[in-house]
Amino acid sequence: MLGICHGLQGLTQALGGRVDPAAAGREYGRTEMQVLERDSLLDGVDDATVVWMSHGDHVA
Numbered sequence: 001m002l003g004i005c006h007g008l009q010g011l012t013q014a015l016g017g018r019v020d021p022a023a024a025g026r027e028y029g030r031t032e033m034q035v036l037e038r039d040s041l042l043d044g045v046d047d048a049t050v051v052w053m054s055h056g057d058h059v060a
Helices: 006-014
Strands: 019-021 027-034 048-055 057-059
Touching: 006 019, 006 057
Parallel strands: none
Antiparallel strands: 019 057, 027 048
């Protein structure tokens, strides 16, 4: 099972773990993701893709 971003946080809480505010503060905005290694998970994703990030919590 793979949890990314909010999915990871949801899985963590559902399985009894903790999600806490990150000490480093929050990040939000548009950024470019570079695919460095190809995998079937990324089928159909361009090597350079615009993504939106929203960071502020971490799995404890």
